[in-house]
Amino acid sequence: MxxxxxxxxxxxxxxxxxxxxxxxxxxxxxxxxxxxDSGFRIVHHRESCMYNDMTLNQQNRSPCDLSLSLVLGSGGLGYFLFELELSEKGVHKFASIKELIEIIRRLHLPYYEEARLYWNDALRDGFHDGCSFDENTLLAIIQNYGGG
Ligand SMILES: [Zn+2]
Structure with missing residues (x-):
């Protein structure tokens, strides 16, 4: 891929x-x-992939969503940073900050989306230290585990 x-x-x-x-x-x-706030996902913008509003309501959950184009680029990064700031002030509460951070990485770090497929293998093998996110490191993971 x-x-x-x-x-x-x-x-x-x-x-x-x-x-x-x-x-x-x-x-x-x-x-x-x-x-x-919980259950963050990146999905196709079509009914078969998106959360079903009725099901969520039955689970006592309110659906929230944004078009991907609104959360990309510097404007998108600014939006997420502001959300994190608000969460510290208690305006928003996230079930897991880690879940949101993963979404930010996927939308803003070049090559992360593909490298994450091999993340656990790379960690297990000692190929990756788990804390470097620069492009060269992420590309090396893809090349090593994704067949070049
Ligand atoms: Zn899909």
């Missing part, structure tokens, strides 16, 4: 490739009882 960095992603619902940003969708939900 070869993904175009920051322009293509793997759909968290169907596992297929999201071919271009306008085909993609960022979605999550709020647990109504606790006002906790």
């Amino acid at each position: 070869k993904l175009i960095p920051l322009k293509q992603w793997i759909c968290d619902s169907c596992g297929g490739v999201i071919e271009k940003p306008t085909d993609g969708w960022l979605e999550w939900y709020t647990e109504k009882d606790k006002s906790l």
Whole structure:
């Protein structure tokens, strides 16, 4: 598999490739009882891949979503940083900050989306230290484990 960095992603619902940003969708939900944001996913912008609003409501969750084009680039990064800032102030609460950070990495770090497929293998083999996210390191993971 070869993904175009920051322009293509793997759909968290169907596992297929999201071919271009306008085909993609960022979605999550709020647990109504606790006002906790959770369930962050990058999916195809089509009914078969997106959360079903009715199902979420039955689970006492409110759907939230944004077009991928709104969360890419410097404007998108600024949006996420602001959300993190608000969470420190208690305006938003996230079930897991780690979940949101993973989404930010996938949308903003070149080659991360593809390198993450091999992340655990690279860690296990000592090929990756788990804390470097520069392009050369991520490309090396793809080349070593993804067949070049
Ligand atoms: Zn899909």
